[in-house]
Amino acid sequence: EMVFSSKDSTITDEDIDRIIARGEEATAQLDAKMKKFTEDAIKFKMDDTAELYDFDDDKEEDKPDFKKLVSDNWIEPPRRERKRNYSESEYFKQALRQGAPAKPREPRIPRMPNLHDFQFFNTQRLNELYEKEVKYLVQTNQKKDTIGDGDGEDEVEPLNEEEQEEKEQLLEEGFSTWTRRDFNTFIRACEKYGRDDIKSIASEMEGKTEEEVQRYAEVFKERYTELNDYDRIIKNIEKGESKISRKDEIMKAIAKKMDRYKNPWLELKIQYGQNKGKLYNEECDRFLLCMVHKLGYGNWEELKSAFRMSPLFRFDWFVKSRTTQELARRCDTLIRLVEKENQECDERDRQARKDKKNMTPTKRPSSSSPAMDSPMQTPSKRGRRDGSAPSGKRRRR
Structure with missing residues (x-):
């Protein structure tokens, strides 16, 4: 300060060297301090040697901890309790209950299990055994409560060993695990x-x-x-079984139709009659019947995908756009035609067998008519019977 406040005439070289040396010393101290901070930052090291906001030398360690003082001397206010209403009847009930002697616990009456109709238990016999067991327990409890011999009532005997075994066996015979x-x-x-x-x-x-x-x-x-509700249940089951039998009949009719052709995929023909449809052609109907014979009746989704995947109907958008319901209706129509055709074939075969059977007896009397007409025999045959041959044969000899 004295150097900076003095004039130029009083400043010497020694003063300037002293100022420069002091500045270099302060700079070296700052460089060393910053170098230490840089090393700590690189090593992610934080020591307690320096504080971030260390502006003054006054430490606050000696100051009292206000939070600790408050927590030590805190007095909690009393909790709010709800006002309770007292009942005299409840009080006397508890008082009388405590004063009365405890009664001996009565034996528990066994509970009848839930027996559903579809589990097929012998409900009648189980109810009889259960009622007998309950009557015995009730009677024994009444004897304990009443005073006297009670000879007027008929005593009920408990279940013996045979009845107990019968009860367990009846419970095992039913289907208790079926829900x-x-x-x-x-x-x-x-x-x-x-x-x-x-x-x-x-x-x-x-x-x-x-x-x-x-x-x-x-x-x-x-x-x-x-x-x-067995009437409704059996009716639904029989209805389903009739559908199954009808399905079997349809498959047999289609198989009978297929057996008449060597290659039904190419040779199968359907006798439409006068009611031939204009939308479905013969090739489509032939493919439909053959696929039903292969996949089975009722698999309409597989049949629809077969029409879409077949190269025969690659550009037949009418057939490829048909729904499963429409294909099912067309299949039913063709099945009726096939069944009618099979019925006609069976009638023709039956008539042919009948005609053949009627023709065989008519030939037999014509061959045996000479033997039957013995009084009208010819002279040649009479001669044969007498041992003489015809005149022609005699000449040959």
Whole structure:
């Protein structure tokens, strides 16, 4: 400060060298300090040697902690409690209940299990055994409560060992593991496959083996009248079985039609009569019947995809745009024509066999007429019988 405040005449070279040396010393200290900070930043190291906001030397360590003082001396206010309403009847009820002696616990009456009609239990006999057991327990409880001998009432005996074993056996004979869902699945499978196709029915049942389904089907066939709505159930099953039999008849009729041709895909012909449609041609109908014979009746989605994939109808947009319902109706129409044709063929064959059978007896009397007409024999035959030959044969000899 003295150097900077003095005049030029009083400043010497020593003063300037001293100022430069002090500046270099301060610069070296700052460089060393910054170099240390740079090394710590590169190494991700933070020490407590320096503080970011270290502006003054006064530390706040000696200042009191206000939060700690408040938390130590805090007094919580009292909690708000809801006002309770007291009931005299409730009080006396509790008081009397505590004072009364505890009664001995009565034996628990067994509960009758839920026996559904589709589980095929012997409900009548189980109810009889259950009522007998309940009467005995009720009577024993009444004897404990009443005073006296009670000879006026007939004493009921408990279930003996044979009746207890019979009860357990009857509970095992029923289908306790079958639920309402299993029963409905079984009925739908019977409608779809028929009551005799146990293997297909078992494939529809979840969690049931083929032996269990076989046993249930046998009991169902014998005791289906015990169901509450058995008329509707049997009617639906018979309706499904009639559809199955009709499907078998259709497949047999188509197979009979196919057997008359060596290559039905090219040679099959349909006798339309006078009601031939204008939309479907003969090639389309031939392909439809052959595919139904191959895929089976009722697989309309597969039939539709077969028409779309076939190269024969690549540009036939009418056939490729038909729905499954339209293809099913056309198939039913062709099946009626095939059945009519098969019926006519059967009638012709029957008539031919009948004519052949009638022709054979007419030939027999013509060949045996000379023997039958013995009084009208010719002289030549009479001579043969007498041992003489005709005159022509004599000349040859």
